[in-house]
Amino acid sequence: MCEPTVIATATTAAVGAGVSLYRSRQQAEVAQNNADLARQQAGMALQRGELAASAIEAQGRRQTSSALAQLAASGVETTTGSPAALLAQSEANAAADAEQARANASMGLGG
Numbered sequence: 001m002c003e004p005t006v007i008a009t010a011t012t013a014a015v016g017a018g019v020s021l022y023r024s025r026q027q028a029e030v031a032q033n034n035a036d037l038a039r040q041q042a043g044m045a046l047q048r049g050e051l052a053a054s055a056i057e058a059q060g061r062r063q064t065s066s067a068l069a070q071l072a073a074s075g076v077e078t079t080t081g082s083p084a085a086l087l088a089q090s091e092a093n094a095a096a097d098a099e100q101a102r103a104n105a106s107m108g109l110g111g
Contacts, residue, residue, distance in 0.1 A: 042108070049105020053098035060094020 064087055071078045071087075078084060 045105050045108055049102050052101040052105070056098040056101055057094055060091060060097070063094070064090045 067090060068078055068087055071083050076083050078087065
């Protein structure tokens with residue numbers, strides 16, 4: 001026959017193993033939930049970056065169009081020389097700013 005202390009020790013060990021297994025499963029579930037949340041947050045950050053980039057591109061187009069209209073209204077030839085270079089630089093600056101917004105978002109720095 002088994003001694004009561006042996007039974008108690010075996011029971012305690014079995015309960016301890018069960019608790020340990022339960023905790024391990026709980027920790028794994030929490031880790032999976034955290035990973036899912038991190039993926040969702042990363043996706044949302046990239047979307048915010050894309051929205052910011054789109055807004056920057058739209059603002060750049062408005063600024064370039066406004067500059068073009070002002071130059072044309074003043075009678076300046078806008079297809080050659082300094083005016084054309086100014087317009088091209090304005091477009092390039094907007095494109096660079098938009099790409100920076102995308103890069104910032106991909107690095108988690110905000111849009």
